[in-house]
Every structure is written in structure tokens, then in C-alpha cells.
Amino acid sequence: MGQEGRRLFLMTCIGGVAVVTAGAVAYPVISYLAPRKGKDNSASVSIPEKDLPPDGAKFFQYHGKAAVIVRKKDGSVTALSAVCTHLGCIVQWEAQKGQFICPCHGGQFSTDGKVLGGPPPKPLELLKVTVANGVITIG
């Protein structure tokens, strides 16, 4: 093996060791920095029906995101994601108007999550909800 060959061999070895070392350092650091998973994303959320005001909405955490339950005029309950589909702000309940307003850019949503006005491109995500024995279960 000539001098050039030895040099190439050594450089390849050093490069290999450097790559392995970088990997050995990067793996724990990236694992350390990676977002932590929620305790149980499949779990449903139960809320006593009495906690939901007759003309109001109740906000809560669902699978790590903001969600809301609201009682419609016909008395039925809807559960929605409270994250505006425009730029991700959290919508606010306007009891007088009976609709959701996004404080960031004025997006308006009905109690079914449909877009009534403003820039949101699509409706709020509907969540599965059941009411039984005075308990509202979401998910």
C-alpha cells in the first residue's frame, strides 16, 4: 500500500470513528430533547353534566390539546376541538351570539363547528361524545 493509500485508509478510519462517536452522542441528546408522550392518549374524558352551564361551554384538555363541550339550543351536547383551523389559536365561546369566535383573526364557528365567517379554511374537529347518567364522556 502506497503512502496515498495509507492516508486514505487512515482518513476513512478516522471518519468512521467520528461518525460513530457523533451518533453515540447525538442519539441520547435527541432522545433527551424529544417531546414526551402523554400518559394515555387513548383515554376518554368524563365531565359531570352539571358542570356544563345551560347556555355555556366548558373547555378541557383532550389528548394534549384544548377541546370544548357546548350545549346546543335543542339541549344536546357537542364536543369539539377548540383549536382554530386557521392558525391554531384557541376559540372563545360567545354565549350571547351562541357561537365560537377566534380572538386571533375573527374566525367564527357554529356550535357544530361549521365555519360561519372569517379566514378558517375548515370546520372545527368534531369529537365523539356520549351523555349517560349525568356524565358527559368525550372520546
Place this chain on the structure above:
Amino acid sequence: MTLISKLYDWVESRLGISEVIQKEMTGYLLPRTINKWYSLGSVLLFAFALQVISGILLLIYYVPDADKAFKSVSVIMNEIPFGWLIRLCHAVGSNLMVATLFLHMFSVLFMGSYKKPRELQWVSGFTLLNLVMGISLTGYLLPWSQLSFWATTVATNSVGAVPVIGEYLVEFVRGGKLVGPPTLGRFFAVHVAILPVVIAGLIGAHLFFLKRTGISAPPTRNNQAATTWQGGAYHYDKHEGGIPFFPNFFLHDMTSISIYFACLLGVVFFSPYLFFTPDSFVPANAFQTPAHIKPEWYFLANYQILKIFPSEIIGLTVQGAGMTFIALLPFVDRGDKRYPLQRPLFMVCAVGGIALFIALSIWGHLS
């Protein structure tokens, strides 16, 4: 022409990188007799960088609140992936860094490298040693364990021996009459914001002094390797015919850094709780002092001195006088001889001083 060489040419034509490399790396000549002890400075740079990086990573999950600090450290150790590795590297690294600083200081002592014209390197280096011990002390409180809490209580209490203003000083350092949440806030700020910046600045100054005076050659019996500097005008210690820093001494540096890193990982993997006592795993309780609370190993000598002397102020004065003597050593020991065996008085004092330090530390540990 490859893309990389094109990019290199583009940068080269603007910044003249090859000239910098030639001047600072391949053309930076070191004495042919240079030994591995000279690489301890690079090891310390690496150790400091590792402390900064692991410290920044710990800041992501650590909560500097007396009610949450211990819990957040437990979460880092038990729940965050590789949190134990980051935290242990930081905790063990601080101990090894202090140990390496001592070794660096001893090598400079025995090779007489502190002598003129390198007085400023010595003073800045000795100040750095004290600052690193200070950053270790302030970091010790942050886990908010029984050990942290009571070791800090004892350490801050000794400030009270200062005449007249001692009581006020203790209260000022603690942010209250006793160690408590305000102390954690203060120590946290000093540990993560003030001392790292001061240490980094002083490291810069230390390296600047080194670059301006030139590195000292190791002394031998027949060749004192004394500087040709006679005082007066500025002089740079050249080493004509010496070895280039890169790649020759760079490889020595890398070897020493690898040994340091291996020692660090060896402790982290095989004896992770070497520097922890059972009290480190119990949350701080302001109403229950554990038995036999002790400071870190590098403060054991100071701790024992305070116990030996009947008056705390005498103990502090003795320590202050000793520290001042070491800090001003280049101005006291002004002889030209650097080879240790040709400096009997120095050897007796240095070896005796180190032996005394070790004996006091062991006594402090066992007492």
C-alpha cells in the same frame, strides 16, 4: 474542482483562513521537550464545554423552584430518556473538572511555569480554580436535596465569621435568615448566568496571556529552559525548530481528552453514585438536619480547618492567608531555577502543602 474546494476558495479569498491555520495551528511551534502534562489545559477546555452543554440540557427540564426542584431532578433521572446520563455527566464532570484543575496547577507548580513572565497566567488560573469551586458550590444546592440544603447551610454559615458585617453577609448570600427558596433563586442565577460568563471570560484572558508570552518549555536538570526575557520590553518565547501544534501536539491533546472522557464515562457507568451520599436522594427538609453532613471532597480541607481552630475567624484568616500566598506565589518565588529538584525549599513547601491538604481532607472525611 469539487464543490467543497470551490467553497473553500470562496471563503479563503475573503477571510484568508489558510494564513490563520498556518499561524495558529501548523506554524504554531511548541518546544520539542513538551510533555503530556501540557495538555491538561485542553482537557479543562473540553471539560468546561461539556459542563456548559450538559448544563444547558439540564435547564430544559430543571425547575428552579423550592417546591419543584427536587421533583424535577427526579424526573430528569428517572423519566426523561437519557436524563440520568446528562445529569450524571454534569455532576461527575464538575468533580473531575476540579480534580483536573488541581493536576494542572500542580504540573505548573512543579515545572515552575508560573515564574516570570507568566505571573498573569498563574493569577488568572488560580482565580479560575476558585471560580470553578464557586460554581460547583452554587450548583450543589440546585437539586434541593437534604445534602444540598444542609451543605449550603454549613458553607454559607462560615461567612458569618467575618467581623462586623458577617451576620449581614450570611443573610445577603442566603436572601434571608436561613437557607430557603430565595437562596435557591440566588444560587441558580449565579450558577447558570453569572459564573459561567465570568469563567468563560477569564479562560479567554488566560489563553490570551498564554499566546502573548508563548508556552514555557519543560525544565530539565541541565537545561533550565529559562526564558530569555530580562524584563522591560515585551518578549515572545519562540521555540525555533519546535514541533507544530497541529498535528503533533493536537494528538497529545486528543489522547488526554480521550482519557479524561473515559474516566468520566467510567464513573458514570460503573460507579454513578461515587459523589452522592444517601442524603442526596432525600428532598430538603428545613426542620431535620441529617447526621454527619459533609461538603464536597475539595472543600473537606477547608471544612476541617474551620473545625480545628477554636475561633471561626482564625480558621478563615488562616485559609485566606494560605490562598493569598498561593495566588501571589510568582511574586514570592522569584528565583530563576525551574527544575524542581534544584529548588529544595520549594519542593519541601509544595509537597508538604499537598500532603497537608490531602491529610486535612481525609481527616475532614473521617471526622
